Amino acid sequence: MIKKVFIFLIITSLYFNLIAQVPGGSINGNFQIIGQTYKDDTLINASKVPEYLRLNSYANVYYRNKNFTAGIRYEGYLNTLKGYNPKNDGFGISYYFLEYQNKKFDFTFGNFYEQFGNGLILRTYEDKNIGYDNAINGVDIKFYPVKGIYLKGIIGRERLSFSKNTYGYSHTVFKGLVRGMDIEISPNELINKNISTNWLLGFGMVSKYQPQQQEYITVNDTTLKLGLPNNVSAFSARINFGYKDVSFSTEYAYKIPDPSADNGYIYRPGHAVFSNITYARKGLGILFSTIFIDNFSFRADRNAALNDLNINYIPDITRNHTYSFAAMYPYVSQNISEAGIAIEITKKFLRHTFLGGKYGTNLSVNYSRMHDLYKIPIKADIPIGAKGTYGYFIDTRKLGALLYQDFNIQVDKKVSKHFKFIFLYQNLFFNYAVLRGKPGHQNVYANTVALDMTYKFNYKHSLRTELQTLQSKQDMGSWVMGLIEYTIAPHWFFTLSDEYNYSNPSSNEAHYYNGAFGYKFNSTRIQLGYGRQREGIICIGGVCREVPAANGFNFVISSTF
Amino acid sequence: MRKIVFLFALIALVAIYGYGQTTESKTSSIPAIEIKDIEGNPFNTSEILNNNGHPVIIDFWATWCKPCIKELMAIDDVYEDWQEETGVVLYAVSIDDARSMNRVAPFVKGKGWNYKILLDPNGDFKRAMGVVDIPHTFVLDADGNIVLQHTAYNEGDEEEIYNKLIEITQKKQQK
Secondary structure (H helix, E strand, O other), rough: OHHHHHHHHHHHHHHHHHHHHHOOOOEEEEEEEEEEOOOHHHHOOOOOOOOOOEEEEEEEEEEEEEEEEEEEEEEOOOOOOOOOOHHHOOEEEEEEEEEEOOOOOOEEEEEEEOOOOOOOOOOEEHHHHHHHHOOOOEEEEOOOOOOOOOEEEEEEEEEEEEEEEOEEEEEEEEEEEEEEEEEEEEEEHHOOOOOOOOEEEEEEEEEEEEEOOOOEEEEEEEEEOOOOOOEEEEEEEEEEEEEEEEEEEEEEEEOOOOOOOOOOOOOOOOOEEEEEEEEEOOOOEEEEEEEEEEEOOEEOOOOOOOOOEEEEOOOOOOOOOHHHHHHOOOOOOOOOEEEEEEEEEEEEEEEEEOOOOOOOEEEEEEEEEEEEEEEEOOOOOOOOOOOOOOOOOOEEEEEEEEEEEEEEEEEEEEEEEEEEEEEEEEEEEEEEHHHHHOOOOOOOOEEEEEEEEEEOOOEEEEEEEEEEEEOOOOOOOOEEEEEHHHHOOOOOOEEEEEEEEEEOOOOEEEEEEEEEEEEEEEOOEEEEEEEEOEEEEEEEOOEEEEEEOOOEEEEEEEOOO | OHHHHHHHHHHHHHHHHHHHEEEEEEEOOOOEEEEEEEEOOEHHHHHOOOOOOEEEEEHHHHHHHHHHHHHHHHHHHHHHHHHHHHHEEEEEOOOOOOHHHHHHHHHHHHOOOEEEEOOOOOOHHHHHHOOOOEEEEEEEEEOOOOEEEEEEEOOHHHHHHHHHHHHHOOOOOOO
């Protein structure tokens, strides 16, 4: 017995010795574990789960040695938290890659994330908070022939889900075939002159291959087969231009006809334009953005829906709110039809001025408005978007239905060494029927006010309170909320909050109470909470995840090493 | 006899393991990732280490992240003093994606921040540094070793960073 233990110890010690002594190499990574218990709570429409507790977890480990990097990710869904893709139940290695880089080249084999320009034709990324991951499994090559020219080439299959096999281990399911090239040129670096204007040009192309798809339509009692392209390409050109305090950027993208479940199998090509103008000098920033999206869903599988197999990304120009009531009705990017503008002005009133006071005052004003496109039939007797036709024409002089409008003002002010506050006012219009896909649902008009105050007793102890109200006559009606948070830097926080839905036209009044505390040490954080989770959606960059109502304990453990 | 061998093995294991721990914590440095500067020009993250032997702070943030902005505003109040005393440079790496990437420059200027701003729109640098959630702050000493990192922001966390910067600077002066 002792002998066995002895051998075991020797082996383990050798093992640790090996890890520690890899010459020149380094290891880093992170992990996160999120758990939640569920119980029945009919008032808020929450229900229990048979296993009581559910848990999402992952761990990334990267090893670097000179020009090589290798990475691996473990994911475990035991079982998947409500609101995430339940197809993920299981555990296993979901992601791995090997990368070699030097001054001129960068090769990645395995899983990778890549983006061309603003992502209008290609963006693969992951965001665990919204359960989004469309990594490509294949080869990613970057080549920098001279300073100022950046070339990228990719090929691979796209991540769809993480599914259990018959042995209980999960594996990543990849689908489709995506190919792409991108070139970025920086004339300033290339010509190597100190030109006062700053330029950047880019061109990209992405193509997907999906053979043997069959789709039928019936015309005058005859069934006809649609001719579907096996290869679909998209192209984009972009330019950035900066001169002194002003900068301008625009990207235009085009996609050949791509009949799909998203667009109802029409043969209209796709167009997308995304432009920004900014003016920025010390103490003042102005941003003006516009977006125009016409039939620009681009997926590795033309029958895919929801967040599955997106190749591209439609930037959302509306403000991403963080105060819970201001974020209750977030905009959802419409990859088939949207046009909008956004303006944001950020201003700092300097110290020792009338509006600035002793510490200065920050003010930001933001406005955004999104519309549907104005569609006209291709022929009087063919309905808009009829399957197998060109679909429709767009009248660019007119606007379609209003989808979303948000006007908000925020003031950040430090009053004294001890006291500071943030004030937010928001006026919102939300086209519920279109944005949440519930035809017939009434539009939501809402006014929200949030006041966030922090009192700092000394460098360690501080107390934060948050008061909010949302006033609306539609959907769930009006709300008030209060939050108290006590922090002891740098390790502890304790928080109590209650959101009270006091006038709900269609349901009883409900309190959504929550309590939580957390401890962090360097980059490791643990948090434990108990309470009610409000039903809704969370969105990051216009990509959204439905959050079901829940009642129970929740915990988060995360660390970076 | 066996017991002695066993004990010896145990001691050896602990010693080797301990050694492993100390070397491991020293090997961290900054991966070379191609991202963008605030004007949208390519920037290689290995350049971050060039601060003439002074400490460096890397702070991952986004324009939509409340605690991140609170932290950067708190540091902004004292940043000038920190720079004078320690020569520190703060790189504020925005993970805003294409949707809000264009907000960054007017936002930063509008706030009057003097940080070096980098754009990591697809999270390449964030992933390579193992960042889970933002804000996430790294403090690097003059040799590029990560000597402090913290995640989330509690009011007053900047004191911890300041103490570390002073410690680094004093150590360097003693050398």
